[in-house]
Amino acid sequence: MNSAHKFAVDKMLGRLAKWLRLLGYDTFYKNKIKPVTLLSIAQSENRIIVTKNRYFLKHPFPVPILFLNTDTLEKQLLEIDDKYPLQKNKAFSRCPLCNNATTPVEKENIKKLVPEYVFRTHECFHQCIHCGKIYWRGTHPQRALAFLEKIGLKM
């Protein structure tokens, strides 16, 4: 049940947070947050803290802390995968912007909301239930898949 892991990603790791969400993981992220606040959110929501802040090395904390030793997105994803093997079967089921679930939408309903070319060339659309952002199996997911393959996270 690895996909059940929930993460709380520290403020300096915004890109990583988006990627965890792309993979379908429930990931808390705010770009302005104090360590103590992150800690209390992780504790009350049962999340694993992912951080590069040495503050989290200094004390024993009541939540799991994954301190990252690497600096690139690729290596950081592999570090997480090493400790908490990442499942890819939920990929693209979560909005990378706001962390809420996406749901399939009728193509006709979103006609005015996507570029005409995209509307003509795609059949399957998903929409975030919270922020309304629309996703399709277009350029972004393909780039994402290629990236995941490149770093050895097989789909």
Ligand SMILES: [Zn+2]
């Ligand atoms: Zn959203």
